[in-house]
Amino acid sequence: MLHVVSKEDAVACVLRHTREMRTQTEKVPILRASGRTLACDLQAAEDVPAFDRTTVDGYAVHAADTFGAGAAIPAQLTVAGSVAMGEEPQFSLHAGECAAISTGGMLPQGADAAVMIEHTDNDHGLCLVYRSVAPGENVTRRGDDIAAGSTVLRAGTRIGAPQIGVLSALGVYEVPVFRRPVIAVISTGDELVQKDPAAGQVRDVNGYLLSALIERAGGEALFYGAVADERQRIADALKDCLEKADAVLISGGSSAGTRDMTVGILDELGEVFFHGIAMKPGKPTIFGTAQGKPVFGLPGHPLAAYFVFRLIVAEYLRTILQAPADKPLRAAVLSTNVPSNHGREEYLCVRINERNEAVPLHTKSGVISVLSCADGFIRIPRDTEGLEKGANVEICEL
Amino acid sequence: MLHVVSKEDAVACVLRHTREMRTQTEKVPILRASGRTLACDLQAAEDVPAFDRTTVDGYAVHAADTFGAGAAIPAQLTVAGSVAMGEEPQFSLHAGECAAISTGGMLPQGADAAVMIEHTDNDHGLCLVYRSVAPGENVTRRGDDIAAGSTVLRAGTRIGAPQIGVLSALGVYEVPVFRRPVIAVISTGDELVQKDPAAGQVRDVNGYLLSALIERAGGEALFYGAVADERQRIADALKDCLEKADAVLISGGSSAGTRDMTVGILDELGEVFFHGIAMKPGKPTIFGTAQGKPVFGLPGHPLAAYFVFRLIVAEYLRTILQAPADKPLRAAVLSTNVPSNHGREEYLCVRINERNEAVPLHTKSGVISVLSCADGFIRIPRDTEGLEKGANVEICEL
Numbered sequence: 111m112l113h114v115v116s117k118e119d120a121v122a123c124v125l126r127h128t129r130e131m132r133t134q135t136e137k138v139p140i141l142r143a144s145g146r147t148l149a150c151d152l153q154a155a156e157d158v159p160a161f162d163r164t165t166v167d168g169y170a171v172h173a174a175d176t177f178g179a180g181a182a183i184p185a186q187l188t189v190a191g192s193v194a195m196g197e198e199p200q201f202s203l204h205a206g207e208c209a210a211i212s213t214g215g216m217l218p219q220g221a222d223a224a225v226m227i228e229h230t231d232n233d234h235g236l237c238l239v240y241r242s243v244a245p246g247e248n249v250t251r252r253g254d255d256i257a258a259g260s261t262v263l264r265a266g267t268r269i270g271a272p273q274i275g276v277l278s279a280l281g282v283y284e285v286p287v288f289r290r291p292v293i294a295v296i297s298t299g300d301e302l303v304q305k306d307p308a309a310g311q312v313r314d315v316n317g318y319l320l321s322a323l324i325e326r327a328g329g330e331a332l333f334y335g336a337v338a339d340e341r342q343r344i345a346d347a348l349k350d351c352l353e354k355a356d357a358v359l360i361s362g363g364s365s366a367g368t369r370d371m372t373v374g375i376l377d378e379l380g381e382v383f384f385h386g387i388a389m390k391p392g393k394p395t396i397f398g399t400a401q402g403k404p405v406f407g408l409p410g411h412p413l414a415a416y417f418v419f420r421l422i423v424a425e426y427l428r429t430i431l432q433a434p435a436d437k438p439l440r441a442a443v444l445s446t447n448v449p450s451n452h453g454r455e456e457y458l459c460v461r462i463n464e465r466n467e468a469v470p471l472h473t474k475s476g477v478i479s480v481l482s483c484a485d486g487f488i489r490i491p492r493d494t495e496g497l498e499k500g501a502n503v504e505i506c507e508l
Numbered sequence: 509m510l511h512v513v514s515k516e517d518a519v520a521c522v523l524r525h526t527r528e529m530r531t532q533t534e535k536v537p538i539l540r541a542s543g544r545t546l547a548c549d550l551q552a553a554e555d556v557p558a559f560d561r562t563t564v565d566g567y568a569v570h571a572a573d574t575f576g577a578g579a580a581i582p583a584q585l586t587v588a589g590s591v592a593m594g595e596e597p598q599f600s601l602h603a604g605e606c607a608a609i610s611t612g613g614m615l616p617q618g619a620d621a622a623v624m625i626e627h628t629d630n631d632h633g634l635c636l637v638y639r640s641v642a643p644g645e646n647v648t649r650r651g652d653d654i655a656a657g658s659t660v661l662r663a664g665t666r667i668g669a670p671q672i673g674v675l676s677a678l679g680v681y682e683v684p685v686f687r688r689p690v691i692a693v694i695s696t697g698d699e700l701v702q703k704d705p706a707a708g709q710v711r712d713v714n715g716y717l718l719s720a721l722i723e724r725a726g727g728e729a730l731f732y733g734a735v736a737d738e739r740q741r742i743a744d745a746l747k748d749c750l751e752k753a754d755a756v757l758i759s760g761g762s763s764a765g766t767r768d769m770t771v772g773i774l775d776e777l778g779e780v781f782f783h784g785i786a787m788k789p790g791k792p793t794i795f796g797t798a799q800g801k802p803v804f805g806l807p808g809h810p811l812a813a814y815f816v817f818r819l820i821v822a823e824y825l826r827t828i829l830q831a832p833a834d835k836p837l838r839a840a841v842l843s844t845n846v847p848s849n850h851g852r853e854e855y856l857c858v859r860i861n862e863r864n865e866a867v868p869l870h871t872k873s874g875v876i877s878v879l880s881c882a883d884g885f886i887r888i889p890r891d892t893e894g895l896e897k898g899a900n901v902e903i904c905e906l
Contacts, residue, residue: 141731144720158876161707195737196699198707212765214699214808216708255875262877271720272879272906275810278716279876281703301594301612305679309559309596310614318676322542322669333539339593367610410612412673440838441864466839477653478556478677479660481670508670 114386114393116492117455121425123383124397128404128426133291133356137284140277143269146287147328147431152263157253158279161198162217166248169208169230169237170221176242184231184238193218208237217249224248256280266432268328288431290330293423294351295320298344298362298372299410302336315412315478316361323419327427339368345375352379352401359423360396361408361415369394372407376400388492390454392418412478417457417487420508438504439486442468450496459484460505468503484508512784512791514890515853519823521781522795526802526824531689531754535682538675541667544685545726545829550661555651556677559596560615564646567606567628567635568619574640582629582636591616606635615647622646654678664830666726686829688728691821692749693718696742696760696770697808700734713810713876714759721817725825737766743773750777750799757821758794759806759813767792770805774798786890788852790816810876815855815885818906836902837884840866848894857882858903866901882906 115123135149164170171187179185190207193199193215203209203220211217211224222245229241256262262276269277269285277285297317307313314336321331332355337343344360351358360372369385373396376382380400385407387395391414396407406423408415428435442460445467450456460468462485470488473480486505490497497503513521533547562568569585577583588605591597591613601607601618609615609622620643627639654660660674667675667683675683695715705711712734719729730753735741742758749756758770767783771794774780778798783805785793789812794805804821806813826833840858843865848854858866860883868886871878884903888895895901 140716141719141729144723159710160705195697196701196709214697214710250875256877263880267880270906271717271724271814272882274720275713275717275814275876276880278713279711279810281705281711283703299593299612303594305681307558307679310592311594312557312612313677313679315673315676318538319669319673321539322672325542326669331539412677416669416673438838440836477648478673479654482661482665482674484670508668 113384114388115384117387117389117421120384120387120395120397120422124404124422124426125429127383127399129429131356131430133430134289135286136289137286140274140283140285143277143285143287144271144274145328146269146285147433148263148265148267148269148273149286149288150265151261152282154256154258154260154262154280156280157258158256159250159252159254162249162251164211164213164215164217164224164248165250166224166226167212168225168227168248169239170203170211170215170217170224171208171239171243172203172205172220173223173243173245173247175206176225176239179239179242181240184240185242187237187239189235189237191218208239222246222249266434268433288328290328291356291427291430292332292354293324293329294332294334294355294358295324296334296344296347296351296358296360297336298339298360298368299336300339302362304336316408316410316415319412319416320359320361320408320419323416323424327424328431328433329427339371341371341375344372345379348375348379348400348405352403355403357404357406357426359406359408362410369396369407372396376405376407380405387418387422388454389417389421390452390456392421393454395422397422413473413481416481421457436506439507440505442466442503442505444497444499444501444503445469447499448490448497450490450494453492455492456490457487458490459487459508461485462505468505481508511782512786513782515785515787515819518782518785518793518795518820522802522820522824523827525781525797527827529754529828531828532687533684534687535684538672538681538683541675541683541685542669542672543726544667544683545831546661546663546665546667546671547684547686548663549659550680552654552656552658552660552678554678555656556654557648557650557652560647560649562609562611562613562615562622562646563648564622564624565610566623566625566646567637568601568609568613568615568622569606569637569641570601570603570618571621571641571643571645573604573606574621574623574637577637577640579638582638583640585635585637587633587635589616606637620644620647664832666831686726688726689754689825689828690730690752691722691727692730692732692753692756693722694732694742694745694749694756694758695734696737696758696766697734698737700760702734714806714808714813717810717814718757718759718806718817721814721822725822726829726831727825737769739769739773742770743777746773746777746798746803750801753801755802755804755824757804757806760808767794767805770794774803774805778803785816785820786852787815787819788850788854790819791852793820795820811871811879814879819855834904837905838903840864840901840903842895842897842899842901843867845897846888846895848888848892851890853890854888855885856888857885857906859883860903866903879906
């Protein structure tokens, strides 16, 4: 029987045994890249913008030609031509010349600024400029946004709309991402059924809940379904999943006997590293490896399985996907005292009230509905007697 | 020429013309429901749990039989039987009786509490109970988590892992969700190319950026691609998209002439409600309807198109999907003064530093890379001279 470990030691142990595991890389079309994880640092292959361009409708000028211009004494410039959108101007500006240009147009040679059309007038083919501009004014220079060669996105970045914008600006239409690690989910329990429970039977929750969490964390869920609490059946399910998946979650075995059975099976097929974490909920958690793949035994209570996934399994996925740590959602103060003196780090669902206070939602173990009406959760460190009303807490995303 | 409207008036106008639009409902398998939007209030058809069950391994008891029990004087109970997991006990407890039971087991008739196995001993078939329990102790009663008939999830709820947990607990394996509204995206501009830009040409960013934003907001993007700034081509593209989509975004037309062209086309095909919003960036925004469908003209600058989507188009999607408003990510204080006296509500990308200060990321219009390195954005109201260092700001998610 292995000792119960602290949450920190549990995470460290999981990472020690999984950090060398790497998922493969694949390329996906940019329009399908949202939610995927970038597999390598991305260097810009080109400047963005690729040429000096105006940010206004008006005239491209050599700024020095406008110095001293004002409402009373406009600068008088000769219109040397007009810049067509999407084309390179086939002329240069000489002293005293300007060129008509629209927003986004490419500056001709010799121009270093632009004046807004509102500050100009046209007098028999001459352009009158009523306001001076500084060099660079109303212009975005080549590479101002992204310089060729610079690293614009880091490996491990979760790709969202902002990243899609950057990728398209650089012409990266096939995006190198990590293959989604396949995580199998087995639920165990003689009482579990998928449909039409008779008296004493319950519907499997963890299979679905964990599958959704896996996909949110960037993995692909292999939903195995429920198996009865029999050693041979669980062993067969585990072997089957080890063939097909990169990691396996076995949830359930809420009774001590079943947990010991799972430990026994894992011990036979591989190695068990810990059995029990000082967290609440989530204590009866098992971690080991078999066939070089991580296997997590999760509690049967949905709320406990939820927190073990968020705080332990998610760290494994984060590591192999090289993703950054979660940031807390927001800070708040506690609305009430929360005692906690059982020597385990505790997780508590909270609601945020209109005074930005975190209101703990106390629940019995095994309750699932609290998850869907909470705004987030807080942590209570294990080395405290709890937290007092008014204490500053960080709200983490559920 | 229509007047420039405030951001609030723009949102109100969009909602006035779109709030009666409803998307159809469809059913999706629970394992594919993540990210979708619930189409109706969901009432529980059954109690969860469906029976009184224990939360510990030990013995089901009638609590009154344990009153007064202690370490020195244990209660002595007769073991009437053993509850098998997943089965309804075929016996009742009479006075002085108990039943062996595992976590999650169904209480037999006559039991109203459970004692942990650690607080018991076995003496020649008698169960010795060393601690008294109160009625209901170590028991989850039928309906404690979810009572049959109660509304557990509201229409408009974005379905994530917590909701998947609740749905599976209730046996809702086919989930009623709104069909994703199809939003077409047209980019306009003679300078736009999809690949290998020559001098003066630029890659289309908005087509991809807006498609990713549409999907994040719960819609399905119809990526139309870029069309040249010619009235007939834009009109043809718009008509084509109006056939296929629920709404159309036309981005680009960064020059005043093209914007007027888009207004003209929309005016011919339907009605224009405003042309210009007092927001920065994002001023040159157009809204109208054609064939009973909303059409948004968005700025060509990616950053401006981004904020117009987040603050205007997203409100339309939120309304037809009955989704709740975004909550700010977190509160912070400004790291520096931010002047803003141009009479437009302003949006500024910020980073959060280690002192939880919001550090503004100043950028030129048209720049896209700032989006991917910011932690969020702040709003500066239009009726201020800006915000001072130390001001409280709410950080919104990008």
